[in-house]
Amino acid sequence: MIQTESLQYDLATVRAATNNFCDENKLGQGGFGAVYKGNLPNGQEVAVKRLSSGSGQGDLEFKNEVLLVAKLQHRNLVRLLGFCLEGDERLLIYEFVPNTSLDHFIFDPIKRAQLNWESRYKIIGGIARGLLYLHEDSRLRIIHRDLKASNILLDEDMNSKIADFGMARLFVRDETQGNTSRIVGTYGYMAPEYAMHGQFSIKSDVFSFGVLLLEIVSGQKNSCFRNGENIEDLLTHAWKNWREGTGLNLIDPILRNGSTAEMMRCIHIGLLCVQENVADRPTMASIVLTLSSNSTSLPVPSQPAFFMHSTIESGMSSSYGYNSWVSNSKRSKEESLPLTNNEVSITELCPR
Structure with a gap:
């Protein structure tokens, strides 16, 4: 069984991966926040979803997405790698999918x-x-x-x-x-x-x-x-x-x-x-x-x-x-x- 703690990233790691959420790394903007491209210390490319405070998606939806998606393994579903929850920041870290959305x-x-x-x-x-x-x-x-x-x-x-x-x-x-x-x-x-x-x-x-x-x-x-x-x-x-x-x-x-x-x-x-x-x-x-x-x-x-x-x-x-x-x-x-x-x-x- 996947434990929430094993999926957690610290904020400093995510900030470094996205170059402090710089605009050059921004992949898109939606109603629930922005998505940034990042590179983890091990070289893995990731997509970081940064939830906005006024997005309408509260802690319940955030935890829902983390615990739910982490259990899903299928080639036609985007894989969740982890999350970060520090201060006002709520971040989801996904596998990077290079060709954006349909x-x-x-x-x-x-x-x-x-x-x-x-x-x-x-x-x-x-x-x-x-x-x-x-x-x-x-x-x-x-x-x-x-x-x-x-x-x-x-x-x-x-x-x-x-x-x-x-x-x-x-x-x-x-x-x-x-x-x-x-x-x-x-x-x-x-x-x-x-x-x-x-x-x-x-x-x-x-x-x-x-x-x-x-x-x-x-x-x-x-x-x-x-x-x-x-x-x-x-x-x-x-x-x-x-x-x-x-x-x-x-x-x-x-x-x-x-x-x-x-x-x-x-x-x-x-x-x-x-x-x-x-x-x-x-x-x-x-x-x-x-x-x-x-x-x-x-x-x-x-x-x-x-x-x-x-x-x-x-x-x-x-x-x-x-x-x-x-x-x-x-x-x-x-x-x-x-x-x-x-x-x-x-x-x-x-x-x-």
């Missing part, structure tokens, strides 16, 4: 050309296997609750690694779902039953995986965009094209080579994952099987949970998609979702 590639008009279909399919498979490990194959049952493109890191061989477990929830083996009054996650990736009622399960992660899968195939963010005379979000765009038999329109135009059948199959899987009915969504075990076997038959997906009927009228969008659903719900404590810098929403709701 969002820096997939949403960049130049860099995404580096991700051909073979690379994207490998990334999709790695994410799926990592989630399967969290849900079923580790000694614990773990729900990530914040799966998104910026939390998928890529190593030197462009293998995907799931990162950031500060919001993860641990279950004993026979538990399958839970409720919370503190909604944490990222706009666009959260399943409806979680965003609206605080109900989360492994199928909440499956919903997020479906959104991420559609982003990888299309090269588009899940947020709203203009499509001709309409304003649509990615799920609406995917569903309408699927229903009309024009699914090829969803595929990133830069993917000129690769298996079109695999791309269409991934769109199919993505739409199955984002269905409103929790029970209709597949498990990660069935998704991994489907990705590895083209002979596995897939059911017909139903309309996505956050489907928008929208047209531009006098510069306004009339829709009952994510925005209107959230704003029309009878939330007890607030009228909107406050967002942190990296679009992580932290909302106190009364579950119903």
Whole structure:
């Protein structure tokens, strides 16, 4: 059993490794703080997550991430090496993953050309296997609750690694779902039953995986965009094209080579994952099987949970998609979702 003490680094060592957290070593900035590249005395490269005092992630989440992630060992999960807790400093020390996060590639008009279909399919498979490990194959049952493109890191061989477990929830083996009054996650990736009622399960992660899968195939963010005379979000765009038999329109135009059948199959899987009915969504075990076997038959997906009927009228969008659903719900404590810098929403709701 891993003891917390064996993972602890002293602050002086971490300061020396990051050159006192200098800007030149800064890898990125998120809602929970900055991440710095560092070199330990033994020459090992590390990534140091420096939690900000106003990040919203308290000691509970900090200890959660340390004790939880230290027990996880899988090639598609970022490995936690240790932590530092001295004075006001709360630091997490991870293995260094050189190619940063997936969002820096997939949403960049130049860099995404580096991700051909073979690379994207490998990334999709790695994410799926990592989630399967969290849900079923580790000694614990773990729900990530914040799966998104910026939390998928890529190593030197462009293998995907799931990162950031500060919001993860641990279950004993026979538990399958839970409720919370503190909604944490990222706009666009959260399943409806979680965003609206605080109900989360492994199928909440499956919903997020479906959104991420559609982003990888299309090269588009899940947020709203203009499509001709309409304003649509990615799920609406995917569903309408699927229903009309024009699914090829969803595929990133830069993917000129690769298996079109695999791309269409991934769109199919993505739409199955984002269905409103929790029970209709597949498990990660069935998704991994489907990705590895083209002979596995897939059911017909139903309309996505956050489907928008929208047209531009006098510069306004009339829709009952994510925005209107959230704003029309009878939330007890607030009228909107406050967002942190990296679009992580932290909302106190009364579950119903």
